[in-house]
Amino acid sequence: MEPFKKETKILLLPSLFILIVLGLFPTIWSIYLSLKKYNLTEPFDVEFIFFKNYINLLQDQRLYSSIVNTFIFLLFSIFVSLILGLILAICLKNINKFRTIIYTFLIVPFVLPPAVIAYNFKFMMNYDFGIFNTILLSIFSHKINFLGETSSALFSLIFIDIWQWTPFVTIILFSVLISLNPDPIEAAKIDGASDFQIFWFIVMPIIKPFIILVFLLRFIDVIKVYEIINLVTSGGPGTSTETINIYLSRIAFDWFDLGYSCALSIVLINIIIILTKKILRIFES
Numbered sequence: 001m002e003p004f005k006k007e008t009k010i011l012l013l014p015s016l017f018i019l020i021v022l023g024l025f026p027t028i029w030s031i032y033l034s035l036k037k038y039n040l041t042e043p044f045d046v047e048f049i050f051f052k053n054y055i056n057l058l059q060d061q062r063l064y065s066s067i068v069n070t071f072i073f074l075l076f077s078i079f080v081s082l083i084l085g086l087i088l089a090i091c092l093k094n095i096n097k098f099r100t101i102i103y104t105f106l107i108v109p110f111v112l113p114p115a116v117i118a119y120n121f122k123f124m125m126n127y128d129f130g131i132f133n134t135i136l137l138s139i140f141s142h143k144i145n146f147l148g149e150t151s152s153a154l155f156s157l158i159f160i161d162i163w164q165w166t167p168f169v170t171i172i173l174f175s176v177l178i179s180l181n182p183d184p185i186e187a188a189k190i191d192g193a194s195d196f197q198i199f200w201f202i203v204m205p206i207i208k209p210f211i212i213l214v215f216l217l218r219f220i221d222v223i224k225v226y227e228i229i230n231l232v233t234s235g236g237p238g239t240s241t242e243t244i245n246i247y248l249s250r251i252a253f254d255w256f257d258l259g260y261s262c263a264l265s266i267v268l269i270n271i272i273i274i275l276t277k278k279i280l281r282i283f284e285s
Contacts, residue, residue, distance in 0.1 A: 027269075034263035040256035053263035063264070065239055066247040069154060073225070073243060077161045078218045082211070084162070085169025090199075092170065093177045103174075106167035118231035121160045122147065150240035153233055157241055160228055165221065169214050176210045177203070212283045219279065223272060244268060 037049045057063060092102060109117070124131045125146040133143040146156040180203065188198045226245045229235065235242035235250070242250075248268070252261035 030262040030265055033259055034266055036259045038257075038259040040258060049259075053260050054267070056260065057263060057267060062239060062242075063244075063247065066242050066244045069239075069241060070223070070243040070245075072154060073158055073161070074219070074222050076155070076158045077165075077222050078215065080158075081162050081166045081169050081218060082215060084166045085214070086173055086211075088166070088170040089173035089177055092174050103171070106170055108167075109164045110168040112164075114227035115231060117160065117164055118228045121156075121163075122232050125156055147233055148237060150237055153237060154241045157229055157232060160232070161222065161225065164228075165218060169218070172210060172214055173207065176207050180206060208283075212280075215283070216276070216279065219276070 034053055035048060035050050037045070037047050037052075039045070088106075092099060095102070125133075127133060127143060127145045127148055130146075132146065137143055144152060147153050184202050185198055188202055193201075224245060225243065226249065229241055229243060229246055230249070233241045235246040244264075248261055248264050251257050251264065
């Protein structure tokens with residue numbers, strides 16, 4: 001048994017080395033940079049400022065605006081995709097005809113590259129010649145500047161995200177629903193239970209762990225969303241679609257302020273860890 005333990009430890013060494021190199025070292029280096037004034041436009045003007053970058057975060061109004069945008073994106077995208085995904089999964093379970101064709105079409109949105117989705121929707125939502133406005137103009141004689149107005153741009157991006165990821169939720173929940181044991185459901189029907197009672201008291205407790213899983217996966221995906229927002233609106237018009245990731249990217253790669261961007265990154269990582277723990281506790285209770 002002892003040699004086996006030694007062999008296991010030896011086999012774990014490469015994984016431990018990769019974890020340190022790719023995980024621990026970059027984190028420590030980011031913390032180190034966050035305590036410095038370090039802008040690539042002034043490479044020789046580097047000095048320790050300790051917690052000044054973190055203090056500046058508390059006074060950054062643009063950061064607060066990006067947090068609000070991220071929260072709105074998070075709230076609508078996750079809950080709408082979960083509700084629609086569950087409804088579609090239930091409908092798909094009760095459909096026998098054309099199920100394979102529908103299932104195939106459901107896979108397409110979340111396997112498409114973000115660039116393909118972004119440019120297609122950017123074209124379809126175009127104010128002058130987009131298909132959405134062509135339909136609106138023919139029916140209501142009115143057009144909407146989906147991506148060019150601050151009141152609609154963020155919700156247009158949320159719509160794109162929901163379109164992309166609702167099928168993902170549907171497929172996971174559908175896979176769970178078709179694997180359910182039908183005996184308790186049949187027994188409940190014999191006892192006179194309604195469809196809602198069967199769903200809420202029998203089906204829901206069984207699929208709850210999978211709903212939690214999907215919620216966490218969507219939370220992780222939405223909190224790191226970047227490509228589609230960057231390609232469709234680049235955070236505009238103004239800062240109306242500027243989420244935390246877009247703002248962080250702007251600080252690091254447009255303004256080259258590595259010290260400030262590292263401070264924001266460290267804070268963001270800790271917020272995500274805390275929120276994930278809170279979400280797990282809420283669902284476990």
